[in-house]
Every structure is written in C-alpha cells, then in structure tokens.
Amino acid sequence: MAAKPVGMEVSIAVSEAVMLCDADVVAAYPITPQTHIVEHLSELVADGKLDAAYIPVESEQSAMSSCIGSSAAGARTFTATSSQGLALMNEMLYRAPVLRTPVVMVIANRALSAPINIWNDHSDIMSVRDAGWVALFAENGQESLDMTILSFRIAEDPRVSLPLSLNIDGFTLSHFIEPILLPTREEVRAFLPPFRPIVKLDIADPISIGLLGTPESYTEARKATDDALTASKQVVSEAFAEFKKHFGREYRVVESYRAEDAETILVMMGSIAETAMTAVDEMRDRGEKVGIVRLRLWRPFPVEEFKAAVRHAKNLAVIDRHMVLGVPDGPVALEVKSFLYADEVRPNISNYVLGLGGRDVTRDDFWHITERAKQPGAGQRPRYELVGVME
Amino acid sequence: MRAAETPFEKVTAKTFPKGPDALASGHRACQGCGEVLALRLILKALGTDVIAVSATGCMEVCTAPFPQSAWRMPWIHVAFENAAAVASGVESAVQTLRRKGRGPDRRIPVIAIAGDGGTADIGIQALSGALERGHEDFIYVCLDNEAYMNTGIQRSSETPFGANTTTSPSGLKSKGQSTWKKDMPAIAAAHGVPYVATATPAFHLDLMSKIRRAAAIHGPAYIHVYSSCPTGWRLKPELAVTIGKLAVNTRIFPLYEVLDGRYVLNRRVEKPVPVADYIRLQGRFKHLKDEDIAVIQDRVNQEYERVEKLAQAFPVEVAQAG
Numbered sequence: 001m002a003a004k005p006v007g008m009e010v011s012i013a014v015s016e017a018v019m020l021c022d023a024d025v026v027a028a029y030p031i032t033p034q035t036h037i038v039e040h041l042s043e044l045v046a047d048g049k050l051d052a053a054y055i056p057v058e059s060e061q062s063a064m065s066s067c068i069g070s071s072a073a074g075a076r077t078f079t080a081t082s083s084q085g086l087a088l089m090n091e092m093l094y095r096a097p098v099l100r101t102p103v104v105m106v107i108a109n110r111a112l113s114a115p116i117n118i119w120n121d122h123s124d125i126m127s128v129r130d131a132g133w134v135a136l137f138a139e140n141g142q143e144s145l146d147m148t149i150l151s152f153r154i155a156e157d158p159r160v161s162l163p164l165s166l167n168i169d170g171f172t173l174s175h176f177i178e179p180i181l182l183p184t185r186e187e188v189r190a191f192l193p194p195f196r197p198i199v200k201l202d203i204a205d206p207i208s209i210g211l212l213g214t215p216e217s218y219t220e221a222r223k224a225t226d227d228a229l230t231a232s233k234q235v236v237s238e239a240f241a242e243f244k245k246h247f248g249r250e251y252r253v254v255e256s257y258r259a260e261d262a263e264t265i266l267v268m269m270g271s272i273a274e275t276a277m278t279a280v281d282e283m284r285d286r287g288e289k290v291g292i293v294r295l296r297l298w299r300p301f302p303v304e305e306f307k308a309a310v311r312h313a314k315n316l317a318v319i320d321r322h323m324v325l326g327v328p329d330g331p332v333a334l335e336v337k338s339f340l341y342a343d344e345v346r347p348n349i350s351n352y353v354l355g356l357g358g359r360d361v362t363r364d365d366f367w368h369i370t371e372r373a374k375q376p377g378a379g380q381r382p383r384y385e386l387v388g389v390m391e
Numbered sequence: 392m393r394a395a396e397t398p399f400e401k402v403t404a405k406t407f408p409k410g411p412d413a414l415a416s417g418h419r420a421c422q423g424c425g426e427v428l429a430l431r432l433i434l435k436a437l438g439t440d441v442i443a444v445s446a447t448g449c450m451e452v453c454t455a456p457f458p459q460s461a462w463r464m465p466w467i468h469v470a471f472e473n474a475a476a477v478a479s480g481v482e483s484a485v486q487t488l489r490r491k492g493r494g495p496d497r498r499i500p501v502i503a504i505a506g507d508g509g510t511a512d513i514g515i516q517a518l519s520g521a522l523e524r525g526h527e528d529f530i531y532v533c534l535d536n537e538a539y540m541n542t543g544i545q546r547s548s549e550t551p552f553g554a555n556t557t558t559s560p561s562g563l564k565s566k567g568q569s570t571w572k573k574d575m576p577a578i579a580a581a582h583g584v585p586y587v588a589t590a591t592p593a594f595h596l597d598l599m600s601k602i603r604r605a606a607a608i609h610g611p612a613y614i615h616v617y618s619s620c621p622t623g624w625r626l627k628p629e630l631a632v633t634i635g636k637l638a639v640n641t642r643i644f645p646l647y648e649v650l651d652g653r654y655v656l657n658r659r660v661e662k663p664v665p666v667a668d669y670i671r672l673q674g675r676f677k678h679l680k681d682e683d684i685a686v687i688q689d690r691v692n693q694e695y696e697r698v699e700k701l702a703q704a705f706p707v708e709v710a711q712a713g
Binding site for chain 2: 206
C-alpha cells in the first residue's frame, strides 16, 4: 500500500483501478462527464501499462453490445458512460444480466435531456433501475477507486455473474481532485481472483447463448436472473469484509452517519452525503438529533439493512435526485415507503427532490429539509417537495 | 499481406467438406428457404472452429428456440441491430486472451450473421464501426432476402424496386417498392476493408470458397449473400436454387469480389436471361406490367455494366486455391 495518499482526479483514479484490475477489454464511447475515464484508459493501453483491447466504438449501443460479446468470450470487460449514453444502451442493459455477462460499468451520473444538460443528477441510472444490474453509489474519490476494484470481484463472482454499475456523481465527484491511496498491482491481484466465467463462448466446449425464450421458458429465465441479483447482496457484503482485511477500509451496503440516536434521518445516495455530513455536524452542535443513512448498494435493494438503520427514527427525509414524471414521489422515496408500509411502527416519511441538472446542493438545503421533515403532517404530504424551485 | 495474395483453401466438388453439418438439421426454417441453405453452406465451409454471432431475425429464431440450438460452434445472439458490435467485442476478447496466454493460440474467425434489415437498415451503424475499426478475424455475412421476413414481409432498403411487401404494397397509386436496392457491398467496400464479396447458395462452391477466403484474410470481410424467401417472395419452395441461378444469369445479382479495393467479376454473364423470366416466377412482382419490367431491365443493364467496368478498370491478379 502506498504510504501516502496522492492528489488525483477521481476519474483518473477509476481508470487506474481498472488498470490495477488488469481488464482485458474496454469498449467505450465518449460522453461528458465520463470522458476523463476513457481518455486515461486509452492512454494506459497506448503506453502498454494496461494490456487490453480498447475498442473505440461508434456509439454507446455498440459499446454495451461489444462489452456483452467480450464478456461472453471470457474477457474482463469495462466501460463507462453518462446520461444519454446510458439511455442509448438501454436495450442492451436489459439483456446483459440475463445473458449473465459480468460487465463493469462506471456511470458518471448526469441529467437526462431534455433540456440538454451535462451536469449531475441521478436521472440516468434511475431510468434503468429495473434492468437487473448490481448498482453501487460512491461518495468520494477513495470510495470510487475502491468500489471499482470491488465491482470486478462482485460482478465476476460465480454466484453473481451479473453486470454491475458503479455510480459516481458527474463533475461533483468525477472531476474533483482528492487525496487517494493507490494500492499496488500485487495487492489488487491478491484480492481479485482471475475471471472464470460461468458461461463462455469456448471452442472446446461450444454452447449457445441468447436463445429465444418462449412462453414456456421466459418466466423462468427472468426468475433465475432475479434470484441471482437478490442473492448478490450476500456476496457484496462478503466482498466488503474481504476488502477490509486486504486494504483496511471498511464499507457496508448501508452506511450510517450519526444516525444511531437520530430522531430525523436524511436518506440519500452519492457524493451529496459529504456536504450533508458537514450540515449534520452543524445541526448536532445546535442539539438537533439528526443523522444520515446512505445507500451504497442500490440494487439489489438492501431492505433488511436499510430497515435496521432507520427503524428507530421518528422522521425520514428521503432525498431524490430524479423526478418520476407523473408520480408524486421520487424513485428512492417510492421504494422506501413500500418497504416500510407493512411495519407496525413507521416513521413519518417525507420526500425532497433537489440537485437536478447540476444545481448546487448546499448545507442550507439539509438544514431546510431537516426542519421540514420534523413538521407535523410531514408524512402525510401528498407529494415531494421540490427544493429550491423557482415558481 | 494483401487480400488478393492471401492463400486459402478453395472448396471444390472434390474437396467438399465431409462429416456432419456445423448447422444441425431439425431447425424450423420454411421449406425451400434460401437463407438457411446459405447459412448451412457457410458454416460447412468454416467448420466448428469459429465463434458465431447472430442478429435477431429468421435465422436466429428458427435455429435457437430454448432449449434447442442448431449451432455446433460457440454461438451468441444479443439483439437485432448489433451483431457487428457483439462480434467486435468477441473478436477483441479472443485476440486479447490469446495475446495474454489465456485462450487458444491460433486464429479463430468470428462470424457475424444478419439479414438485410439487420445489416442495411438498423444495423448499418454498428457494421460501419466494425468495418472501419479493422478487426483482424472478423467476417460479416448479410443474408439478404430483401425484406423483413421474420416480422411479416415488410420492406427494407434492400427490397427491390417494384416488389410488393406489407409496407410497400402495390395499389392504385403504387407499384410496390418505389426505391432501388441499397448497394451494401459498395458501402462496405468504401470502408477500405480488404475483402468484400457477393455470393448465392445457388453457386454453392463459389459461396463456400468466398467464406474460406474471408476467414483467411487478415482484416474485416463483408459477404453479401442473395438468399431467396419462398414465403415473402411468393416463390415455389422447390425454386430456391433456380431463382438464385436466374438472379445471376439475368445480371440482377452479379457475383464479384472486391479485393483490396479492386473489383473482380467472378462470373461474366455473356448472354443474359431476360429479367422478366426472373420476375414472372415471383408473386411479389405479379402486379408489374411489361413497361415496369422494362424499367427494371434498364437498371439491371446499367448496374451490371458499372461492376464490369470497375473490374476492367483495375485488373487484379487473384490468388487461387492454396
């Protein structure tokens, strides 16, 4: 382990992690704000530091198609995209899990058009949340690097063998320079076993992949994929535990910050939790019993761990970075409410949508949300509050 | 090595591959399907030491309903428009794993197979990207039956002028398809790939030899295969070979290769059969009048002359069977 952290742009750290993982094939198409990741990867290949094929495909649809082909042929496969690029992959995103191709993809999260906007929110990943991918959200630079290494281990685990998306907030995380501890190749190799696919296009043992699912088999094929995705949570937790042994850094599928005795818990994902922690510290200094529960694992949804983390709270303020048009709740709030519905004692759940299309999320926003979440009747509001909207 | 000089093993009556077909029997293609005939011959020429990628379409549906598969080599189907992109990924993976000592230490051709819609329409972008990137062991085969047959005979950009399809119907104000076939071999050749060819299962040894040459050549190869469809063309099933021969002998579908950018006319048609003889066998053209057929005849004459002149302009010494 490098003794000292080095200052490094988070996108570069992600690329370095892909190199340390010795990826075999990268197929990618440039889109802001993912570009620094793929630029640096192509440099690493050009300089011979990463022995991989870099396929400069002509679209994201072909990026994901090539990744599926590459993974099916037994190669450790990586791609990265954002926003419209993810949207253009849509059809293939739904196929990769059922074909059991463990492609790892970093999404530098960016708002979906229209209007066209290159800045951060979670509308890209939320629009494909049902595709069947394992989905992780990173909060900071170190976590982005660590989660990249973990992503290959989790996705390629024979019990999982599913594609995985690692979400990092576009610009507000991807383009920040942060102090990062870089592991060595040997350390990563000791943690990450070689890729041994459960199904493979192999001349010596020919199989057919991607057959027609008739009414007699389609349901079972979908169920098999859902079973694998559901079961992957255990593998994620195991991988986190193993990671701690190797690298000393501890990760959980659901992360709590000063939430153990909190009356009001702010629920969120991604890099805004860094800002929220500062706000929580300030509010705690004023005697406010407030904390944060952050979902690091989004798919499969860690229901039990989440419930355990929020069980004692009076008020839950669920923060969404995406609007589900025509529905009065954001996607995270919708799910949280449904998971808690059957519980006898439920917190007051209110929903806040903010930080869309790169609008800044500030400490003041968390102060405001905390106040609103405590108000009588907060749990009965008919719809989310759009924080900071100009009417 | 230049494509024209690359040695390959030609298929002749004497060297015709023996043993079981690489595409198993029992698939669900229609009686008299020219497309599955072409596919069978292509795979027979290649054997099972290849990886095959299918686009969605007739050939995918009829050969691979779970839990059955007719493919005796590793095979993958992902989607309709992306066979070239999937094959790009497979090819890059195979090359990389070979280099890194984790795969077989020999060339393994990766063959992508799609219909005319999956090639000339929805798949043209993925195909263009794959051809341009210069994948080493990449063969792309377009099985052209001139419409979207799998979804029920809708027109594509490969549907010939005058053909009746379910989305280019003939009527009081329509003669059927109003446009001429998109020239996919020329589009493929414009990418500067080492090898482009046209073929038909009606000239089966020519088709199989071209596939062998495509596999031997270093770099992307594109083969456009005329594949009759009894269902969509309203053609008697027993005429699959007859109609393919007529397509060539009327000069409608000239057999040629483009080696390193140079055209080679494989079969000079000295005394062409009238186009009408081809058209009158097919129900999809039955609404055409003699003057409509004359228009098609003119176009066929022009197009054949163009290919002939391209071949004459830059003659090329072609490597024969090695």
